[in-house]
Amino acid sequence: MNLNELHAKLIAAARNHPPGSQTPYAFEKRIMSRLKASPAPNVWALWGAPLWRAALSCVAITVLCGLWTFSAHRAADEPGSFAQDFEAAVFAPLNEHLEDAW
């Protein structure tokens, strides 16, 4: 089978049968009612949604940072914390010297 000739024949067949341009009844009315039904794009609403999302993320990050700072301070104030232990270790010789002096 000559594929090039078949290709040419089929393309010619498609050219000889162009699709019809008939349209459904009152198609333009349907389009106009669709356009009326869909609300006009509101610029503030378009900006509002991402801004709200960004604001909520910022609030969440602020709350998390606050909680972390608060808990870190509380941990530092607790007896036997690392800071206190470190301080005791550093000043241990001095404390011993003071005890001997008494």
Next chain:
Amino acid sequence: MPVGLPNNENRPTPTCAFPAVWHIPGMDRSDEELIAAVKNGDAASFEPLVQKYQGRVFATARRYARRESEVEDIAQEVFIKAFQKIHGFRGDAPFEHWLMRLAVRTCFDFLRAHQRNRETPFTELTEPETDWLDRFVVQPDTASEDAEAARLLVGKVLERLSPSARLVITLLEIEERSVKEIAAFTGWPVTLVKVRAFRARAEMRKILGRMARDKYL
């Protein structure tokens, strides 16, 4: 009856066998006037534009979609997109060209979204299609291009092409548009159109080869 349509009483009574030509509001205004009105917020001025170009959009959509419901969906999407993007229409080219570009791009999106199984064998050819193919094999000259079977057969072949190949074959070979026109319609660079045209022809030849193999081997 849909809102805004003239009542039967208001329609002019035909005085002869030929259909009467009804006056359509807005049709006497030029495209430029209608577009300017739409841009200024008069949405009703879009209706005559739909009425004027709907036939062309439907004909374009029928090149790519088989079912009438799909054709209507494409045409509807084209006009809704056109309304939403009309503020971007600068008027450098005729409105029709701009709309057709939108239509072709919408059809391409449709093809990409509705890729059917392109690997199905050609065993389900109808009897007239098989007869046409048999006639072509025995004596190619006797297989007429005007035959309905040939039209159905080319439809089946086109359905098996990839979306870009189908678009290029349709525009370049069936509608006989130039490479530059295709580039303007699709937004692809000219070199890409040429490359895709080369690939599309190869793809089509491969499909025809598969059809011959499925049918005669």
